Amino acid sequence: MCAALLAYALYAQYRLGLDPCPLCIFQRIGVMLVGLAFLVAALHHPYGAGRYLYGTAIGVFALATVAVAARQLYIQHLPPGSIPSCGAPLAIMLKFMPLTELIRKVLTGSGECGEVNWRFLGLAMPAWVLIWALLLGGAGVLGNFRAEAAGSRVR
Numbered sequence: 250m251c252a253a254l255l256a257y258a259l260y261a262q263y264r265l266g267l268d269p270c271p272l273c274i275f276q277r278i279g280v281m282l283v284g285l286a287f288l289v290a291a292l293h294h295p296y297g298a299g300r301y302l303y304g305t306a307i308g309v310f311a312l313a314t315v316a317v318a319a320r321q322l323y324i325q326h327l328p329p330g331s332i333p334s335c336g337a338p339l340a341i342m343l344k345f346m347p348l349t350e351l352i353r354k355v356l357t358g359s360g361e362c363g364e365v366n367w368r369f370l371g372l373a374m375p376a377w378v379l380i381w382a383l384l385l386g387g388a389g390v391l392g393n394f395r396a397e398a399a400g401s402r403v404r
Contacts, residue, residue: 251284272321279314304393311386318379
């Protein structure tokens with residue numbers, strides 16, 4: 250599912266012409282981290298405490314993604330005139346700012362993060378990212394924290 254979300258984000262960028270804002274890029278990174286945690290957990294198929302480590306990683310990455318998506322939704326719902334002006338492109342900020350300053354600046358949001366130029370069923374893209382991150386994070390945590398069925402794993 251994470252791969253499908255990322256594939257659609259790339260489709261929206263390169264085929265639909267929707268340039269991602271810095272908060273959108275952070276959401277993509279979050280979805281990618283959730284997907285990588287799922288993939289590593291599935292490949293490793295840990296026993297015992299390892300399950301909790303993967304479940305926690307999936308949960309933390311999903312919650313971080315939810316937080317960034319929620320921040321963008323908040324910015325999109327600010328009244329006109331109260332949205333911060335557009336900042337430098339992310340590539341430029343990466344070149345000239347320390348990482349902590351870059352993260353703070355991006356999470357503050359800017360004008361391009363407040364634009365809603367895509368909707369599906371009445372919801373903007375960050376709303377869908379928030380929903381999917383909650384669903385995937387919940388599934389990852391529950392799937393890794395649930396008690397293992399007796400005899401389902403031979404050691």
